[in-house]
Amino acid sequence: SWNKLSGFEEMFPEGNRFRCDMGFGTGRTSCYSVGCKMPRNYRLQCVTRKGSRKGSGIVRVGCPSGYTMVGGGALNHYRGWNKRAGFEESYPNGNGWRCDMGFGWGHFSCYARCCRMLRYS
Numbered sequence: 047s048w049n050k051l052s053g054f055e056e057m058f059p060e061g062n063r064f065r066c067d068m069g070f071g072t073g074r075t076s077c078y079s080v081g082c083k084m085p086r087n088y089r090l091q092c093v094t095r096k097g098s099r100k101g102s103g104i105v106r107v108g109c110p111s112g113y114t115m116v117g118g119g120a121l122n123h124y125r126g127w128n129k130r131a132g133f134e135e136s137y138p139n140g141n142g143w144r145c146d147m148g149f150g151w152g153h154f155s156c157y158a159r160c161c162r163m164l165r166y167s
Contacts, residue, residue, distance in 0.1 A: 049127070054122055054132075055067040056121040064079035070125055080117075084163065088163050089164050089166065090161045090163060091164050092116070092162075093161075096157050098154065104135070107157060110160060113160035114141065119136055120147060121157070124147070124152060130149075130151055134152075
């Protein structure tokens with residue numbers, strides 16, 4: 047049914063993990079992420095970029111020069127069951143991530159996970 051347990055809370059990169067939660071209260075959700083293994087003599091150097099908004103509009107978060115966006119997500123700071131908690135969008139946008147929360151006004155953070163491949167010397 048469509049009630050507070052249907053509400054979007056979060057899905058975003060947190061360090062080398064992915065964190066997610068749905069429903070304001072005890073609910074059920076499945077959380078998935080994709081990982082990769084580097085070739086011999088290479089390693090990944092990664093950073094997570096974050097942008098936030100309290101109001102209406104979108105947030106775009108880009109990766110630093112030399113890094114490639116490998117994932118992203120959103121965190122809904124508004125945890126009430128009404129239009130301010132509405133999930134609108136969270137998706138790749140160029141070399142970054144784009145998010146919007148709240149049907150009108152929202153309070154949220156947008157994340158881009160950015161990595162570059164380094165060769166061991």
